[in-house]
Amino acid sequence: MRKKTLPLTTALLASAVLALSACGSGSGDDGSGKPVTVQADSDSSSGGRSFTVLDPPFDKPDLSLTDTHGKKYDLRAETKGRPTLLYFGYTHCPDICPLTMSNIAVAKKQLPKAEQDKLRVVFVTTDPERDTPAALGSWLRQQDPDFVGLTGQFPAIQRAARSLGISIDPPKKEKDGTVVSTHGTQVVAFSPKTDGGYLLYHENATVDDYTKDLPKIVRGERP
Helix, strand or coil, X not given: CXXXXXXXXXXXXXXXXXXXXXXXXXXXXXXXXXCCEEEEECCCCCCCCCEEEEEEEECCCCXXXXXCCCCEEEHHHHHCCCCEEEEEECCCCCCHHHHHHHHHHHHHCCCCHHHHHHCXXXXXXXXXXXXXXXXXXXXXXXXXXXXXEEECCHHHHHHHHHHCCCCECCCEECCCCCEECCECCCEEEECCCCCCEEEEECCCCCXXXXXXXXXXXHHCCCC
16 A cells, blocks of 8 residues: 655644544644654545554653552553553543543453453543542443553643644633543554554544454554
């Protein structure tokens, strides 16, 4: 299949559909001001592939937060050498966040037990003031009790997301009192071989997409 190189912002804008106001899809630079480049499939736009190949891969964020048990969780240390899916979202999201996590949960259950045990799915809140460890734990248990939920200081979370080209904004209160967290809706897959983020799944990724791709992600291969 013919490949082409695109700036990350262009690739994401072409492939991601804006969600409702509670979950705004966005992209950005890596925090350095330099453009981030990815290798994108020529059919990765709407109606094509559900992911973009990141070339070169992104470094895993150097991020230490609090898990749902109230314990420190060092992302790099805890997921080293393990296939990992990383998503930034919040539990009060009415649509994209629960749908994305549900899709991954259903697909994960199709894996053999040994492969399920290898896979790490990490959900980092973009709304840490409301998403306490207890709230995150309660919400994620409805999806998959083995999913990792992390909360902490918003600036650290925002920096980590930006290092992956994903924009998130501080939660804000609307005139009607509703608190909205606007964030990118992409899922980053990290290889167990290199610990690099090599696949970026878009909002249109379905249960079937994840079911088909997860066996290869567990092995650190490209779907």
